[in-house]
Amino acid sequence: MSVQDETPLVKIRNLHFSRGNKVIFDGVDMDIPRRKVTAIMGPSGTGKTTLLKLIGGQLRPEQGTVEVDGEDIHSLNTKALYKLRMRMGMLFQSGALLTDISVFENVAYPLREHTDLSSSMLRKLVLMKLEAVGLRGARDMMPSELSGGMARRVALARAIALDPMMIMYDEPFTGQDPISMGVLVKLIRSLNDAAHISSIVVSHDVQETLEIADQVFVISNGKVVESGSPNELAVSKLDWTQQFVKGLPDGPVPFHYPADDLNEDLLNS
Amino acid sequence: MRVIMDYFVNLGRKVIAALEKTGRGHMLFVKMVAGFDEILRRPSLLIRQLFYIGVLSVLLISLSGFFVGMVLGLQGFYTLSQFGAEASLGVMVAASLVRELGPVVTALLFAGRAGSALTAEIGLMKATEQLSGLEMMAVNPVRRVLTPRMFGGIVSMPLLAAMFSMFGVLGGWFVGVGLLGVDDGTYWSQMQGKIDLHEDIYNGVIKSVVFGVVCTWIALFEGFDSTPTSEGLSRATTRTVVHSAFAILGLDFILTAMMFGE
Numbered sequence: 001m002s003v004q005d006e007t008p009l010v011k012i013r014n015l016h017f018s019r020g021n022k023v024i025f026d027g028v029d030m031d032i033p034r035r036k037v038t039a040i041m042g043p044s045g046t047g048k049t050t051l052l053k054l055i056g057g058q059l060r061p062e063q064g065t066v067e068v069d070g071e072d073i074h075s076l077n078t079k080a081l082y083k084l085r086m087r088m089g090m091l092f093q094s095g096a097l098l099t100d101i102s103v104f105e106n107v108a109y110p111l112r113e114h115t116d117l118s119s120s121m122l123r124k125l126v127l128m129k130l131e132a133v134g135l136r137g138a139r140d141m142m143p144s145e146l147s148g149g150m151a152r153r154v155a156l157a158r159a160i161a162l163d164p165m166m167i168m169y170d171e172p173f174t175g176q177d178p179i180s181m182g183v184l185v186k187l188i189r190s191l192n193d194a195a196h197i198s199s200i201v202v203s204h205d206v207q208e209t210l211e212i213a214d215q216v217f218v219i220s221n222g223k224v225v226e227s228g229s230p231n232e233l234a235v236s237k238l239d240w241t242q243q244f245v246k247g248l249p250d251g252p253v254p255f256h257y258p259a260d261d262l263n264e265d266l267l268n269s
Numbered sequence: 270m271r272v273i274m275d276y277f278v279n280l281g282r283k284v285i286a287a288l289e290k291t292g293r294g295h296m297l298f299v300k301m302v303a304g305f306d307e308i309l310r311r312p313s314l315l316i317r318q319l320f321y322i323g324v325l326s327v328l329l330i331s332l333s334g335f336f337v338g339m340v341l342g343l344q345g346f347y348t349l350s351q352f353g354a355e356a357s358l359g360v361m362v363a364a365s366l367v368r369e370l371g372p373v374v375t376a377l378l379f380a381g382r383a384g385s386a387l388t389a390e391i392g393l394m395k396a397t398e399q400l401s402g403l404e405m406m407a408v409n410p411v412r413r414v415l416t417p418r419m420f421g422g423i424v425s426m427p428l429l430a431a432m433f434s435m436f437g438v439l440g441g442w443f444v445g446v447g448l449l450g451v452d453d454g455t456y457w458s459q460m461q462g463k464i465d466l467h468e469d470i471y472n473g474v475i476k477s478v479v480f481g482v483v484c485t486w487i488a489l490f491e492g493f494d495s496t497p498t499s500e501g502l503s504r505a506t507t508r509t510v511v512h513s514a515f516a517i518l519g520l521d522f523i524l525t526a527m528m529f530g531e
């Protein structure tokens with residue numbers, strides 16, 4: 001294994017980011033390894049999707065650095081940024097398929113944009129990518145005709161079209177039925193292992209994510225609360241992690257949103 | 270005292286927000302125009318937009334032009350006949366259409382039909398993360414999505430305005446010559462003799478090009494800058510139509526003053 005292989009794929013240092021007055025990240029440090037499935041977990045609204053956008057260079061941090069494959073993504077010029085993005089795939093929560101073109105054309109889109117492949121080669125490649133996600137038969141369908149799970153699988157085929165070094169999954173399991181969820185869990189793991197792609201999965205679906213993750217970062221209140229393997233998290237002594245992993249309704253994250261005393265509130269008409 | 274302070278703080282915030290929005294709008298315009306080479310590389314992108322923005326508006330513009338021309342013919346005939354000048358009906362109809370009504374009414378209809386559609390389309394693409402998706406595929410969404418629409422609008426508008434004027438002249442002829450008995454030869458020959466290529470037609474074309482730029486720019490910017498929610502999109506679409514209408518009417522006065530003022 002070369003020296004480069006051992007360096008983290010994504011290196012985040014002292015990351016600060018706010019939206020208006022709300023602090024989203026308050027000094028986050030993270031090393032995301034290569035060829036592993038890394039899960040980033042936390043409750044809704046903790047900025048998991050924002051973190052992916054910061055890694056992809058779509059947002060700029062107020063402070064701190066994000067290095068992807070050794071390059072500080074926020075100091076790159078547009079050309080270099082786009083060149084780097086060609087090696088990064090992203091699966092959006094909604095799929096983000098282009099709605100005016102067919103499934104085939106959606107998967108072919110990045111290939112048409114960035115390569116000069118002949119049409120027969122392009123067709124073969126697209127069909128292979130669709131076969132990998134089990135949707136070769138759906139190539140002529142329009143995005144509006146697909147179920148949510150199928151749309152995500154097509155988006156996954158599109159994300160792997162250019163054979164990227166990494167794929168970022170934004171809440172891949174949200175709103176999926178058990179079968180679609182099982183398919184996506186299997187696909188993420190098998191793509192990671194078969195194509196040696198590094199995967200970053202952002203999710204709050206504990207069971208499915210822990211099933212496939214090699215390493216987990218748990219974030220809350222703008223910081224990494226805990227990190228480790230799924231087994232380490234399962235026996236974590238931190239109350240917060242226990243509450244999150246077991247889905248307890250009350251704990252360090254209270255059931256009640258902060259409010260005045262109930263009796264006082266009821267008596268004050 | 271505090272109320273007054275709050276008032277000024279809010280006022281300041283609104284002014285800064287408006288200035289920021291204006292700045293974002295101008296930056297987007299520069300980026301869209303700078304992406305012109307994308308159209309040269311892929312002319313099919315422009316042709317597709319010419320179809321959606323231009324061709325699909327033809328029926329609306331033609332019919333509206335015909336009706337406006339009919340009204341002009343009718344009103345013009347009754348006014349001119351008081352002075353025994355019905356023979357000048359053709360000139361009056363053509364000059365009104367080519368100088369003013371053609372570019373202005375076409376632009377207002379364009380903002381309502383194509384402008385609102387552009388805002389809704391771009392806003393929905395943003396809300397459904399299609400624009401972010403393009404960015405992550407290393408495709409610049411401004412050059413790939415907005416620039417072809419911008420130039421599609423700029424090319425379509427003068428052509429649509431010309432069609433509006435053409436059908437308007439025919440509408441005026443239908444009422445004036447067909448129904449009210451104005452002499453056919455006089456209608457056309459007076460128009461031919463009095464309508465000036467530079468003074469009337471070129472100035473009308475300049476107006477419609479300016480309106481095309483402004484309407485398409487407003488529509489695309491409102492969509493691109495919209496809040497990605499159903500309420501945000503609804504507001505953006507409304508803003509497109511309202512701002513476009515103000516811009517068209519305001520600019521029309523300025524352009525008319527510059528072109529025909531002494």
